[in-house]
Amino acid sequence: ELKVEQNPLFLSMQEGKNYTIYCNYSTTSDRLYWYRQDPGKSLESLFVLLSNGAVKQEGRLMASLDTKARLSTLHITAAVHDLSATYFCAAQAGTALIFGKGTTLSVSS
């Protein structure tokens, strides 16, 4: 059974500093997803990572995938207030997505 663990679950960030969220999954998965959820909102797709060594970047966010280590990271560069939200990773098992518990980011000046 595929399980997905994220850490940390909460991250208090200072503006301008760099941070990393880690996502481990327990068994082989076809692909890895990252989503953002703002309070009271649905999920916004950030990245889908399809293969080992995949790296994708959008603005201050960069996601990478290491399938051998079963690890994906979401790196935040120079945090800004707009990045405050909950971030979920999800690994694909067959056609379904198995989600981590989410990491809630709070950015303060």
Add this chain to the structure above:
Amino acid sequence: SAVISQKPSRDICQRGTSLTIQCQVDSQVTMMFWYRQQPGQSLTLIATANQGSEATYESGFVIDKFPISRPNLTFSTLTVSNMSPEDSSIYLCSVATGSQETQYFGPGTRLLVL
């Protein structure tokens, strides 16, 4: 990409009643899914809605409690039957549009059972 709408967006229901949630997609999709997000929690897959056949349910979810319809490639419904306060959650419809694309989520239906 896919644009997904859900109805209702929110509802307050009495225990013992049932609520049907609708999911409409702006294009034909093969895969449609229903997820539940309990307050402050992550998302859990309820079932995969299969067009032309019965839905495939995940462990812990049964058809009698969560009957699903999928009459065509753009529409699905999820019914939450005989509701109890424990069913208070956000219910999200999701679709997969292609092998290289992400899965998209609808805006969700916020359900409160009293």
